[in-house]
Amino acid sequence: MKSILWFRRDLRVNDNAILAHAKGEVLPIFIFDTNILSGLDRDDKRVSFIYQSVLQLKIDLQILGLDLAVYYGDPELIFAQLKQDGFKSVLCSCDFDAYALQRDRQIETILEMKRFYDSYLLHPSLHVKADSTPYRVFTPYYKALHPLWMSDYIEQFVPAKNLQLAKANFTSVPTLSDMGFVMQKLPDFLYKSSSDHLEDFVAKIEHYKENRDFFALDGTSNMGIRLRFGLISPKQIFNRVKREVGSEFYIRELFWREFYAYILYHFPQTQYENFNDSEVAYENNERYFQAWCDGETGFPLIDATMRHFNQTGLMHNRLRMITASFLCKNLLIDWRWGEQYFAKKLLDYEASSNIGSWQWAAGTGADAAPYFRIFNPCLQSEKFDAQAKFIRSIIPQLAQCTPKSLHVEGGLGENLFLDYPKPIISLAVSRQKALAAFSKKTV
Ligand SMILES: Cc1cc2nc3c(=O)[nH]c(=O)nc-3n(C[C@H](O)[C@H](O)[C@H](O)COP(=O)(O)OP(=O)(O)OC[C@H]3O[C@@H](n4cnc5c(N)ncnc54)[C@H](O)[C@@H]3O)c2cc1C
Known part of the structure; x- marks a missing residue:
């Protein structure tokens, strides 16, 4: 057959x-x-x-x-x-x-x-609570998987022997231009083999936990896109990193990917609907949305992140959290708008992780950030990139600015020679508006 x-x-x-x-x-x-x-x-x-x-x-x-x-x-x-x-x-x-x-x-x-x-470590249907309903919160979901993440090795698949190529009518591979696309320059790490890429990460995994939030450092694995298209399996990553000191925290992150796939499997409607049934009075101002997309908000960290994203398709996890919080809370724009924009551009776009994480940031999802948790982009900038290396490397006209002026809201306003947008909102005022919109409307 x-x-x-x-x-x-x-x-x-x-x-x-x-x-x-x-x-x-x-x-x-x-x-x-x-x-x-x-x-x-x-x-x-x-x-x-x-x-x-x-x-x-x-x-x-x-x-x-x-x-x-x-x-x-x-x-x-x-x-x-x-x-x-x-x-x-x-x-x-x-x-x-x-x-x-x-x-x-x-x-x-x-x-x-x-x-x-x-494509994942565990089929979502195999892991439910004692009452047979699915988990809705990460920590108990993860704790109950203790035997899996404590194991040293998960059995991998091996190609069957004696397979023969069936005769079929196929000739040359269509070119990208046959399909209407133009070959793009990719980040350097994507020209390596998956195993070399993984070994590069393993060499620094010991410092993953302390470095992973510092977005100007190259402290994370960048494995997202390979996992998305299955160039490497989560089991292969698990089995390799498990041998290394300090891999626990990284393995926990791999289970966040599992968790969001699990949520989308059990609750497919959350692709479009809020997970926690909350209703938020979004304002959905199109001008603000465009400024966010283009990196023209007047907040250097948000702008550098979005401009870099538009050019490369890359965004560090902490920057995803900060820009998502800014969109949903400070700008009061529906998480679905941001989710769609990320879906269009993220190299490692994966529906389950993207939807789950956007809902988390908006406070509407499984295990969501509470509605009153609103990232302050200026404080985040100062805390995780004190020298403002990231901002200054992305926005040329800010390259000579002092870190202090870049970490303070409106800190560039006094520089008359700088052609840079003014902040489109006030953090304090928008925060108060968001607290009211979320606390009143969230059920
Ligand atoms: C608003 C928002 C949108 C996101 N959209 C996506 C998406 O479309 N696709 C995607 O793979 N991840 C998404 N994430 C999660 C996370 O930002 C990326 O997985 C991570 O930045 C990828 O970089 P890395 O491989 O260097 O991560 P590492 O820190 O090296 O983590 C290793 C792997 O663990 C998984 N992982 C880590 N953190 C998360 C997380 N919070 N949720 C789910 N999986 C995680 C990823 O598979 C990642 O490759 C999103 C996060 C936010 C806040």
């Missing part, structure tokens, strides 16, 4: 569930899905990254004696053709995003689908 191995968010050959469960004649495939690509900008960096990753996967599969057929089109039409070519089933890894669920339902009407779970 000929089967299709459909690679989607598992672009690797090691610890890959579909390669482990495959038998006999197989055709590994990847589809550049026109339904997804049509919604993206021509210069979307993620498409460049996926493209280079797909080419590497093709080489890695060839080393195993297989190959990768790369298609560009509508999955429904491609599977209808593959059915006619004699394929009987599709093996793929689970994907719980709303579009993926709907797409899989359509494909299932064409060919039998066998799904495997290897």
Whole structure:
């Protein structure tokens, strides 16, 4: 029986569930899905990254004696053709995003689908409370997984032996320009192999806990995008870092990723709706939103973060928390607007983590930051980057300003020679407004 191995968010050959469960004649495939690509900008960096990753996967599969057929089109039409070519089933890894669920339902009407779970450590359905309902708060969820995160090693998948490449009609790989995209320059760390990238991080993991919040330092792993597209599995990361002193805190972060996937799986409506049923009187001022997107708010840390983000698709976790809090609370703009903007640009965009984290920041989510917790971007700037290295490296006209002037609200106002926007809001006034909007309306 000929089967299709459909690679989607598992672009690797090691610890890959579909390669482990495959038998006999197989055709590994990847589809550049026109339904997804049509919604993206021509210069979307993620498409460049996926493209280079797909080419590497093709080489890695060839080393195993297989190959990768790369298609560009509508999955429904491609599977209808593959059915006619004699394929009987599709093996793929689970994907719980709303579009993926709907797409899989359509494909299932064409060919039998066998799904495997290897993008996360644990299937969300396997971990519930004693009363069989899902956890809603991170700490008890995490504590109850003690046996898993205390283990030294989690068994990995090994590719099945004796697989044969099924005959099929596939020729050359479409180029990026065939698909309407332009190759983009990516951050240097994305040109390394996943194992080299992980080893670079392991060399500094000892200092992860103390450095991870200092956004001018390179203290975190930058593994988000590799996890998102499955160039490395969470088990591979877990098993490698577990051998290192000081890995506990990092492993806990990996479980935040698990937790948000868990929440979206059990509460799919939270993609669009507040998790905790609160109602907030947002003002949704479009001019403020645009200033936030463009990095023109007059708050140097917010502006540097957004400008850097627009150029690179990268944003440090603490800066995500600060800019999200600023948008939802100081500017009183609906978290869904910010979530969508991040979804469009974040290199490591993952629906579950993005939605969960935005709801956390807005105070509407699972385990949410309380409504009265409003990050002060000036205090955060001073605390986590005292020398203002980050701001000064991103905004050229601020390069010569003193750190003090950059950490104080309106601190640049006295500099008549500086062409820089004035703060669009007052932190104190907007804070009071937010407290009223959230405390009155939150149920
Ligand atoms: C508003 C907002 C939006 C976010 N959107 C996303 C998103 O779309 N995709 C995404 O992967 N993460 C998201 N995060 C979580 C976090 O910011 C990123 O995972 C992290 O910055 C990625 O960088 P890193 O790999 O260097 O992280 P590290 O600090 O090295 O952490 C290692 C891994 O743990 C996981 N992780 C760490 N923190 C979190 C967290 N708070 N929630 C979920 N997983 C976490 C990630 O997979 C990360 O790669 C968001 C956070 C906020 C506040």
